[in-house]
Amino acid sequence: MLKFIKHNLEGIDGVEIYPIISLLLFFIVFVTMIVFVFKLPKRSIDEVSQLPLDNDNNKEFNHE
Numbered sequence: 001m002l003k004f005i006k007h008n009l010e011g012i013d014g015v016e017i018y019p020i021i022s023l024l025l026f027f028i029v030f031v032t033m034i035v036f037v038f039k040l041p042k043r044s045i046d047e048v049s050q051l052p053l054d055n056d057n058n059k060e061f062n063h064e
Contacts, residue, residue: 009015
């Protein structure tokens, strides 16, 4: 299967830059999310972590 893809991609000029761009994009998004998570205030994390256990919010959800 890879032979067929590799054969077709060899004829395209400049195709070798796409894996590098993909890796850089993934790395930038991953590092951004790590920084965002570590900068969150502890109070905000505690508040969100208690949401599934909070019984004071008895809201009805209508999923029609």
